[in-house]
Every structure is written in structure tokens, then in C-alpha cells.
């Protein structure tokens with residue numbers, strides 16, 4: 001295992017803001033619909049998670065206006081106010097059918113910044129590739145206006161196919177603004193961006209991939225096993241991947257993560273996240289609901305898996321992703 005002495009940062013896209021090579025996802029912060037916020041964990045645990053991430057050198061957080069219907073941004077805003085440290089926030093605009101003029105983007109961003117209690121954010125992403133009546137050209141122009149006004153440092157998209165990403169890139173290029181990020185589902189158990197052209201096009205165009213659900217919503221942490229079966233909380237209870245047979249299918253991967261982790265003194269989650277970093281041009285944004293998860297996930301960077309570990313994990317997950 002190679003350790004990295006300097007705390008690295010990575011530029012988002014070709015000339016975007018520099019952030020740590022891993023961020024913390026905050027979908028679960030305030031979200032009752034999918035994640036059971038308020039029942040299984042609360043604000044105090046999330047504050048601890050926030051502070052633990054900062055203490056471990058990770059000050060990059062991903063949120064969205066839709067998470068907890070604004071609650072995730074509000075909690076982050078509160079936590080940021082309580083500390084005296086620079087924090088970098090990526091948030092997201094959600095295209096809704098009734099948002100049909102460019103002004104809707106400015107209004108949504110104003111509301112997000114108000115909840116976050118910030119004058120600007122380093123990254124603003126379009127949550128999904130729908131544009132309804134607005135159209136991508138109006139949308140991208142409205143975002144480019146915000147870069148020029150300094151309320152956002154860089155523009156990202158999310159869940160955009162290779163073709164949609166190229167179109168957004170071209171529209172922004174006309175305004176002299178690079179597309180910095182495409183936030184996509186990417187993990188050892190979800191490798192479709194390697195095959196559908198997104199990964200290649202992102203490399204070609206200098207667009208950074210933010211990998212969401214990088215732990216497969218907990219499956220890659222080693223916490224869920226067929227032997228000591230525990231049902232996950234929230235909406236994951238109806239996800240067949242978390243059933244006993246679903247867990248049996250991925251047990252060889254979890255065992256391999258555990259084995260490689262033992263060699264390096266790391267947890268399965270840390271190995272799974274480090275594998276993503278090893279792909280290059282990828283920043284994982286694992287979710288964390290408490291201090292221990294935030295600390296553990298932050299410990300996924302600052303060291304490198306051996307090339308043979310990376311290759312072994314690659315082979316072990318090929319068939320699960322075909």
C-alpha cells in the first residue's frame with residue numbers, strides 16, 4: 001500500500017475549483033421519504049458527521065435543493081455557521097415542468113444559497129437531464145450567467161448520457177464556460193458508465209465524474225451479509241439487492257473487499273471507495289449519517305491500493321455488471 005503524504009486536491013473539470021479527492025453525500029440529511037431521517041438518526045448525529053468529515057480533512061459536501069425538500073441544505077447551512085473553516089458545497093437544481101424560463105434557475109439558486117446561508121457555491125449541478133419547456137440552451141445560458149455573476153464557481157450536470165453531456169458541453173463552450181462535472185451512479189456494483197460512453201467522453205472533454213451511491217447504498221460496506229442478515233432501514237427494504245438472495249450474489253465481492261482491506265488495515269468501504277479513486281478522473285461522494293461513517297469514508301483517501309488489488313476487484317465484479 002502506498003500512502004500519500006500531501007493532502008491532495010483535484011480540480012473540478014479543466015479549470016474549476018479545487019476540492020478534496022472525496023466528498024460527503026448528504027441526500028440522507030433531513031430526508032424522511034427514502035432514508036428515515038428523524039427515526040433512525042437525527043440532527044445531532046449529522047452534525048457529528050459533518051464535524052468528523054472536517055476533522056479528517058474532507059470539506060466537500062454534495063447536496064441538492066430536493067434532498068429533504070430543502071432540509072439537507074438547511075442543515076448544512078447551520079453546521080457551516082457553527083464552524084470557522086472553509087467548506088465547499090456542491091448543490092443541484094432540479095428541472096421541474098413549471099420551471100420554463102431562465103429566471104427559474106436564478107430563483108432556485110437564490111433559494112438554495114439562502115438555505116445554505118452562503119453567497120456562492122463552488123459547484124451547481126443540473127440534477128437530471130429533463131428540461132421540459134425550458135430546453136437545454138436556455139438552461140445552460142442561465143447557468144453560464146450565474147458563473148459570470150460569481151454565484152457559482154463551476155457548472156455540473158447529473159445523470160446525463162454521453163450524448164446529453166456533449167450537448168451541454170457544446171452549449172456552455174459557446175459562452176466560454178467549461179462543463180466541469182457529470183455526477184453519475186458509479187461503484188464496483190454499478191459500472192455502466194464504463195460501457196455506455198460516459199466515462200470515455202468525460203475523459204476526452206476534461207469533465208470530472210462525481211461518483212454517487214459509491215458504496216451501492218451500503219452493500220459494499222460489509223455491514224449487510226446473508227449470514228447475519230439485517231434488513232436495511234428506509235426504502236432499501238424493498239430493494240431486492242438487500243434481500244438474502246441479493247446479498248448472497250454479491251458475497252464474493254464483499255469477501256474480497258474484506259480480504260484486501262485486512263492486507264492494508266482498511267475497511268471494505270474504504271477499499272471500495274479507493275478503487276473508484278484508482279480509476280482516475282473520479283471523485284466518490286459516499287453518504288454518511290454519523291461521525292463513524294464520515295470518518296471511515298474520509299479514510300478512503302490518502303493511500304493507494306496496489307495495482308493487483310485494483311485488477312482483482314475489476315475481475316471479481318465484471319460478471320455482476322454484464
Ligand SMILES: NC(=O)c1ccc[n+]([C@@H]2O[C@H](COP(=O)([O-])OP(=O)(O)OC[C@H]3O[C@@H](n4cnc5c(N)ncnc54)[C@H](OP(=O)(O)O)[C@@H]3O)[C@@H](O)[C@H]2O)c1
Pocket residue numbers: 024025026027028062063127158159183184211212213214215216217218219221223232233269285286287288289292293294296297
Ligand atoms: N445525482 C443523483 O441523482 C444522486 C442519486 C443518489 C445519490 N446522490 C448523491 O450521492 C451520495 C451518496 O449516495 P447514496 O447515499 O445513494 O449511497 P452510498 O454513499 O453508496 O451509501 C450511503 C449509505 O451507506 C451506509 N454507509 C455509508 N458509509 C458507511 C460506512 N463507512 N460503514 C457502514 N455503512 C455506511 C449508510 O446507510 P446505513 O448506515 O443505513 O446502511 C449510508 O446512508 C448522496 O448522499 C447524494 O449526495 C446523487
